[in-house]
Amino acid sequence: MKFKPANNIQDLQYFGEFGGVNPSISDSSTYTFLSAKTMFDTFEGNADGCYLYSRHSSPSNLYLGEALAAMEGTETATVTASGMGAITPVLLQLCDAGEHVVSSRTIYGGTYAFLKNFAPRLGIETTFVDITKLDVIEAAITPKTKVLYCETVSNPLLEVADISSLAKLAKTYNLKLVVDNTFSPLSISPIAFGADIVIHSLTKFINGSSDTVGGVVCGSQEFIDDLRNVNNGAAMLLGSTMDSLRSASVLKNLRTLHLRMMQHSHNASFLAEKFEKDGLKTVYPGLTSHPSHELFKSMLNEKYGYGGMLTIDVGTLEKANALMELMQQNKIGYLAVSLGFYKTLFSAPGSSTSSEIPEEEQKSMGLSSGLIRFSIGLDADIERTYIMINKCMKELNIL
Numbered sequence: 001m002k003f004k005p006a007n008n009i010q011d012l013q014y015f016g017e018f019g020g021v022n023p024s025i026s027d028s029s030t031y032t033f034l035s036a037k038t039m040f041d042t043f044e045g046n047a048d049g050c051y052l053y054s055r056h057s058s059p060s061n062l063y064l065g066e067a068l069a070a071m072e073g074t075e076t077a078t079v080t081a082s083g084m085g086a087i088t089p090v091l092l093q094l095c096d097a098g099e100h101v102v103s104s105r106t107i108y109g110g111t112y113a114f115l116k117n118f119a120p121r122l123g124i125e126t127t128f129v130d131i132t133k134l135d136v137i138e139a140a141i142t143p144k145t146k147v148l149y150c151e152t153v154s155n156p157l158l159e160v161a162d163i164s165s166l167a168k169l170a171k172t173y174n175l176k177l178v179v180d181n182t183f184s185p186l187s188i189s190p191i192a193f194g195a196d197i198v199i200h201s202l203t204k205f206i207n208g209s210s211d212t213v214g215g216v217v218c219g220s221q222e223f224i225d226d227l228r229n230v231n232n233g234a235a236m237l238l239g240s241t242m243d244s245l246r247s248a249s250v251l252k253n254l255r256t257l258h259l260r261m262m263q264h265s266h267n268a269s270f271l272a273e274k275f276e277k278d279g280l281k282t283v284y285p286g287l288t289s290h291p292s293h294e295l296f297k298s299m300l301n302e303k304y305g306y307g308g309m310l311t312i313d314v315g316t317l318e319k320a321n322a323l324m325e326l327m328q329q330n331k332i333g334y335l336a337v338s339l340g341f342y343k344t345l346f347s348a349p350g351s352s353t354s355s356e357i358p359e360e361e362q363k364s365m366g367l368s369s370g371l372i373r374f375s376i377g378l379d380a381d382i383e384r385t386y387i388m389i390n391k392c393m394k395e396l397n398i399l
């Protein structure tokens with residue numbers, strides 16, 4: 001039987017302070033103690049159920065963490081102020097100066113910039129590889145390598161990582177396999193295939209309302225405790241803590257994630273098939289033409305589908321920009337970065353979210369300037385949306 005992540009969220013029970021069906025929000029940065037001894041024990045992490053200070057932990061953050069750990073099938077999780085606020089502490093916790101990361105080259109621009117430009121200042125070097133080539137990955141591993149890093153479905157090229165094979169490699173060389181699962185929540189559960197740590201930007205599908213940034217690290221109790229250690233924990237000391245009011249609101253949005261993912265996938269799949277039939281260069285993992293279609297299928301939790309992200313290549317940046325502007329004028333969606341909103345969002349990654357990646361490298365990884373990345377919305381009538389997009393394309397001689 002496949003892992004059922006949405007059931008695990010559904011089965012959680014919360015009881016608020018006054019018997020409310022939602023947990024009460026803890027709107028405090030600091031907590032009182034009746035005994036000074038308990039305060040000391042809490043600081044040392046030895047007083048279960050006691051709170052000291054909200055950068056360390058807060059009830060609201062623990063509730064959201066518990067729900068996300070249930071979703072990913074890990075022992076526990078810690079929520080953070082943003083996705084980057086989850087990614088950077090994980091890498092810094094796992095790597096000391098002089099150590100090494102092997103990372104997919106097609107990752108979120110901010111993660112790429114951190115590994116390429118910032119981590120070397122701390123003596124941490126990264127080799128970027130094509131994540132679909134296992135022999136290339138293995139050859140990049142050195143005795144100093146500590147982390148194998150990838151995104152389940154990569155941004156923006158939608159390459160799919162073979163989590164089971166990567167986990168085997170990680171085991172052989174005693175590395176931690178860290179997977180950013182932001183593009184495929186519920187659809188793929190990386191822990192089930194041997195990943196050690198799963199990260200999400202909650203900003204995207206999980207929160208789904210484009211009203212906040214947020215992040216989470218899902219992992220073993222031991223690793224999450226390390227991240228939150230008051231003496232040497234990177235999450236604790238770098239301080240990217242989520243606010244309690246916000247974590248309470250993300251938790252409420254999480255409850256409809258399964259419905260939203262099904263609709264995002266349904267709509268994206270419909271459009272991808274139409275675009276491909278129209279002769280557009282279309283990339284969507286649900287298309288049989290996608291090089292990793294079968295791989296995605298083999299990891300898929302039934303029902304949730306191949307996700308809401310697709311790309312088309314319209315040839316040039318000028319055409320891409322004209323199409324995006326026209327689609328926005330026609331209320332099809334927004335010319336905006338980010339993903340997982342109820343409206344369709346579109347952007348040209350080469351000149352926006354992946355602009356941290358040098359042009360030469362963009363070319364070599366297949367990131368062309370006419371590429372448009374779509375996060376398909378929750379449109380109730382996707383056929384109507386298709387007709388509207390088709391009209392825009394014809395008007396601009398793209399079709």
Ligand SMILES: *Cc1c(COP(=O)(O)O)cnc(C)c1O
Nearest residue numbers: 082083084108182201203213214
């Ligand atoms: C957006 C994103 C991030 C960064 O998350 P923030 O919440 O913006 O800090 C990381 N990884 C992926 C795949 C993303 O799409």
